[in-house]
Amino acid sequence: MANATVKKQKVTRKTKAKDRFSKETRLHWYESMLLMRKFEEKAGQLYGQQKIKGFCHLYIGQEACIAGAVSALERGDKYITAYRDHAHPIALGTDPKAVMAELYGKVTGVSRGKGGSMHMFDKENHFFGGHGIVGGQVPLGTGIAFAEKYNKTGKLCVTYMGDGAVRQGAFHEALNLAMLYKLPVIFVIENNGYAMGTSVKRSSNVTELYTLAESYDMPAEAVDAMSVETVHEVFERVAKDVRGGKGPYLLELRTYRYKGHSMSDPAKYRTKEELASYKERDPVAGQRSYLIDNKLASQEEIAKIDQHVKQQVAECVEFAENSPYPDASEAFEHVYAQSDYPYTHD
Secondary structure, three states, X not given: OHHHHHHHOOOEOOOOOOOOOOHHHHHHHHHHHHHHHHHHHHHHHHHHXXXXXXXXXXXXXXXXXXXXXXXXXXXXXXXXXXXOOOHHHHHHOOOHHHHHHHHHOOOOOOOOXXXXXXXXXXXXXXXXXXXXXXXXXXXXXXXXXXXXXXXXXXOOEEEEEEHHHHHOHXXXXXXXXXXXXXXXXXXXXXXXXXXXXXXXXXHOOOOOHHHHHHHHOOOEEEEEOOOHHHHHHHHHHHHHHHHHHHOOEEEXXXXXXOOOOOOOOOOOOOOHHHHHHHHOOOHHHXXXXXXXXXXXXXXXXXXXXXXXXXXXXXXXXXHHHHOOOOOHHHHHXXXXXXXXXXXXXX
């Protein structure tokens, strides 16, 4: 039974087996995660300069959670997440300039300046948001998976959430229906240890969050998500069963955010020692070290990537700065799928 799988599962970690990943894959991981990291570091600076307003939740430290998933899955698989959502579209191929413009609230943004930090959306790259209501995206991702099954596309939906979202009723409703209908959905808890500023141990009787799937006979496991290799391998394995009609799967990706919950959070609820211990396992620095130590890439090659990413981020800022704000008429656009829906225009 699936619940037996849940009970016996340990945290999946990187093995010391012979490296199965090519130089090209590792270079792609490094560049992709570095772009996410540097993009968000710049976003944090711009927020401090009041160039970016409203809410802003940074993903710094958690990059392997999305990089490993994207490299393991297929083009056309769907993704949906909560409001810590800048890195996901970048990993999926969205132009980072459009992501930065969205942070600025400019019309050239990926949501035409109407979504801001928490509501990125890119249909072309199969990214379905960016959702500000805690846990609100979980039933939506389940619905997307229902559509994939109904239409027999062979694709799946990866539904990301934070550890705090599992205390919402919608989470449990979604898992129940997903298992009942055997939907092609991978539920992903990005467990960074703190729901806003409250640790899992202080807010939940169940601290091994993947075991919540046991109530629905859903297979699940915990994963060391500071390792992009491990994330890739787990998604690759799990996706075969999900696509094969066996139904949903729950992954608890154990990760860590280096910054506060949002830009207004000083994160005084944790120790410097705890933060430092996670930074020792940093996925970006770890990939860089692996490439150099195993002579897969030279210092010069790495420096070239570093410079390219730096230039990309600078171009993102320039693009956002020079882009116009939306016209007031934009408030009436893209409200309904039906362009001539009544009551939206004079």
